[in-house]
Amino acid sequence: MPIDWSKASPLSLSSAELERISRIHPELQKLRKNPRAGQGECGFFTTQDNWPIYYRKWIPPATQLTQKVVLCIHGFHSHGEKFVLLADHLFGRTWATYTIDLRGHGLSWKKLEDVGDIENYNLWIKDILEFIHFIGSQHPHLPLIIVAESMGAAASIHIASYKPTHLRSLIFLSPAFKAWKAVEFSMVLETLTFGLLGPATGHTIPVRSKSHFDTNNETYKLYELSDPLRLARATPRYNLQTLKMIHQVRTCNLDQFKPQSFYPTCVFYGGVDHLVDFEGDQEFIRCIHTKDKELHFIPDAAHELLSDRYAIDYGIYEKIIRWIERVRG
Structure with missing residues (x-):
């Protein structure tokens, strides 16, 4: 029976209800060729301003010594569940994998009107920095690798500018450093039009019907x-x-990084991405102060790379794993 969110919030759920709503969605489950990671462990992290941030984690068994931590950050309109596809590939190694729902996404909200809303994007940055500190308390002194897609990659650059203590590397999937002009114009037009029709905090912009823009995988579209x-x-x-x-x-302030001192960075981009412009990724790779960087162009892939057959055939998972393997403490 579906949860009536008009009468409940994520924090008000019983442990049984939270377990049920946290189960991997059946359509996403179909895309898991080898579901070794299972469901993961779920919970809430509370920020300094008392906001609940929902997260999921996959931790190596007690018989293995955790050596690295991977933090996955989702993009526009989404939430962290999709990264179970990556967790299946990382599971079995000595790496802990975390994924979060950004404030106002997934299960990271207090009141229903919080969903699909953010007062200031700096709240996302603050939340992630606090969560990174929380991860550090759980895994002291271990190197942290961020895997972020789309809007989450843009947030990660803001994060990197703060130089978190144990951050060692960045992996970006379809990073939103520059939107296609038509996409940006559409967002601006929606903002102005729906802003005139009601308050800036009114949930007036429909977004669910736009999923066909970002994937060429029919199961993922469903x-x-x-x-x-x-x-x-x-x-x-x-x-x-x-x-x-x-x-x-x-x-x-990326100029604060001395020559060749920016984080090792690996970027993946699909050639039929209708949301973000490859030019932004190229400019970013040119500008960052490190020789340890890669830009992968996958000609026929769409925006959602983890479920894209062209990206999978290209070896995106193997390349992500090799990049993480190179990270030192």
């Missing part, structure tokens, strides 16, 4: 369309703050 935790509507200021965060990546 997952996006039927996923109860994917955003169905967003507020005008959600759009505005997302655009601000992407644009202000260019103002992040």
Whole structure:
């Protein structure tokens, strides 16, 4: 029986209800060729401003000594569940994998009107930095690798500018450093139009029907369309703050990194990505101060790379694993 969110919130759920809503969605489950990671362990991290951040983790068994930590950050309208596809490939190694739902996404909210809304994108940055500190308390002194997609990659550049203590490497999937002009214009137009029709905090912008833009995998498309935790509507200021965060990546103080001192960075981009422009990824790779960087262009792949058959045939999972293997403490 579906949960009536008008009468409940994630924190009010019983342990049985939380376990049920945390089960991997059946359509996403179909994409797991070797579901070794299982469901993972789920919980809530509370931020300094008392906000619940939902997370899922896969930890090596007690018989193995954890040696690295991977933090996965999702993109626009999404939440962290999809990274179970990556967890299946990482599971069995001495790496702990975490994924979070950003504030206002998935199960990271207090009131229903919080879903699909953000007052200021800096709240996302603050939450992630606090969660990284939490991870550090769970796994002291271990190197941290961030795997982020789309909007999450833009957030990760803001994170990197703060130089978190144990951050060692970045892996970006379809990073949103520059949106296609048509996409950006559409978001601006929606923000202005729906902002005029109601308050900036009104959930007026429909988003669920747009899933066909970002994937060429029919099963993944069904997952996006039927996923109860994917955003169905967003507020005008959600759009505005997302655009601000992407644009202000260019103002992040990356010059603070001495020559060749930026984090080793690996970027993957699909050639039929209709959301983000490859030019932004190329410019980013050129500008960062490190020789340890790679840019992978996958000609026929779409925006959602982890479920894309062209990206899988290209060896995206094997390349991610090799990149993580190279990371030192």
